[in-house]
Amino acid sequence: METEAAEVNLCFTFGVIADIQYADTENGFNYSRTRERYYRNSLHLLRSALHEWNEEVITPRFILQLGDIIDGCNSQLKSSDHALQVVINEFAKSPSPVHHIWGNHEFYNFNREQLLNSALNSKHLGNGKLFDNGDSNIKSDLDPDDPNDPDAFYGYHFSPFPKFRFILTDTYDLSVLGRKKDSKKYCYSLQKLKSNNRNENLNSPKGLDGLNSRFLAFNGGFSQEQMEWLNKILTFSDNNQEKVTVIGHLPVHPYSTDPMCIAWNYDEILSVLHAHTSVVCFIAGHDHDGGYYLDDHGIHHLTLEGVIETPPESHAFGTIRVYEDRMILKGRGRISERVLHFDKHK
Template sequence: MEIREERPLFSFGIIADVQYGDLDDAKNFTQTKVRYYRNALYLLREAVQHWKEGNKIQFVLQLGDVIDGFNTRHKNSENALRDVLREFEGVPFTVHHIWGNHEFYNFSRSYLMKSSLFTAQETQETANNVQKVVKKEADAAYYDFSPYEGYRFIILDNYDISMCGIGRDKDSPQYKEAEKILRERNRNEELNSPEGLVGLDRRFVMFNGGMGEEQLQWLRETLEVARQRGEKVVVSGHVPVHPDSCYVMCLLWNYQDVLNILQDFSDIVLAYFCGHDHEGGYHYDSGNEIHHVTLPGVVEVPPGSNAFGTVDVFTDRLVMHGVGQLDSRVMK
């Protein structure tokens, strides 16, 4: 008798750090890797085509840095954004865009909120008689959504507290708080340099960011509601929050605040997905049974390979089907 393979409850696509630009290939900030700016668009196209042909995913998590900051030097930011968004036109699935540091090198937060990269407003639920945590911050890019009964996805804004690019107005309290944090810990004139910083303190550079108290409280309250509903939760952001899942220079400033909250809800939190560290990484927090997955950056993938995946969600596991430099894995 034929045994039918168990089918997932639902599936989603995942990709990070496309960083497209109509630019010649060049070395990265540390001069250790080549960035293939034009090729990144072809790799994104290949990923989207893969998801369309599979015809089984419900949505895509685009984990941030979809265009590169160097676009600003050529005044080509809007054209580059148009080119990458065109790849998602007419797709039979939803796309959830997360904001990374390169979004803020190109655009202000107010610009992004009016663009197609702001997906928060499209996914807020209005179901009757269901408790809902409401964001207090007017320009918040964090939100949650439920793609399937019993499951909730939480999208974080890792640059809530930030000095990155033109994202925050320099007179805003968030910018001033970010500047205070950095100036106290990083004595370099160039705040993107970790020179002189040791160990985990190397995360205090300007291309990282932090999460404010209101967002942290929202995260805790949203997880509490999910627990009351009996939901399982997947959390995503651009920046890693576990030091064993990435190079420490790519870590969220107040990662421990986020980890403490996730660990308090380890009975329902399954995984945290992010990008930012182009090498990628993975850590299973066995004490809390939370998987921390850092996706490799598409922009540093040479022609002939790729770095994206499809995640199948079963009742007892997440199954990552990686393509190219993204490893496949079963996460129970």
């Protein structure tokens, strides 16, 4: 009877999967050569996840693909376009729309202009304009001035159910990956990186202790423009009494991930999130071991385990069931089940 009552109160469900990193090549190892990576098998695990989502009694309202959909080695293999198409063809079998986040491996294979014109640009699934309580009057349009400008694109938002909003962010807005070397953001990012990492190899954490180890070339950060954009959306959500989940490839809380996997200016983005009562969760990928932390502002920081380092006999995906007062993550394989309560006193 409890289960039936819970289903009555269910608002919607959605799927989550991270770091598929497919490549048609033999297994390899991670950067430190401590973990095996199952390049071909990652496609089989994606198929399994899609099959289970398709078989669920309640079809997920949407799927969040949290970045690194194909591996960077495809660039060396000259197979980036083909590998991406193979994975996109699998996602096409989903009855649910798929929202894509861009991670570092996207930028190993493509530049920003290419991504904007690819299947990984899912911005058309967003609600660019904000509405107040379903009113047809448009209260605000917070899209960048030119949606086709790779320097201006940094995410979108959508509302799948009344009083719930999801915001997809670009954690590589500041980055040395994917940007033209004469662009303002590239130059700023390179300076920031080199001022904190003196190694010749900017992906090496040698000599970097604790949180300083985040200053690596495979990480990135949020521009001031993106944080202002995010702040405006969250202000609307505060006033509209919404519950907001923010999504990015890089985690933003030190206790939800390895220090080597966190966004460069995590402290700045946390200040933005903590200034708003509407934020209930931040979902990320990137750290293949996953992680979780409930911070002192009542925000759940959920980092999904990566498909790429998941053995063939296991799984790494989940379905999140959303209620008025909580979200329940039903993880499969390496991903734990969790109950994420919304703080009523925020």
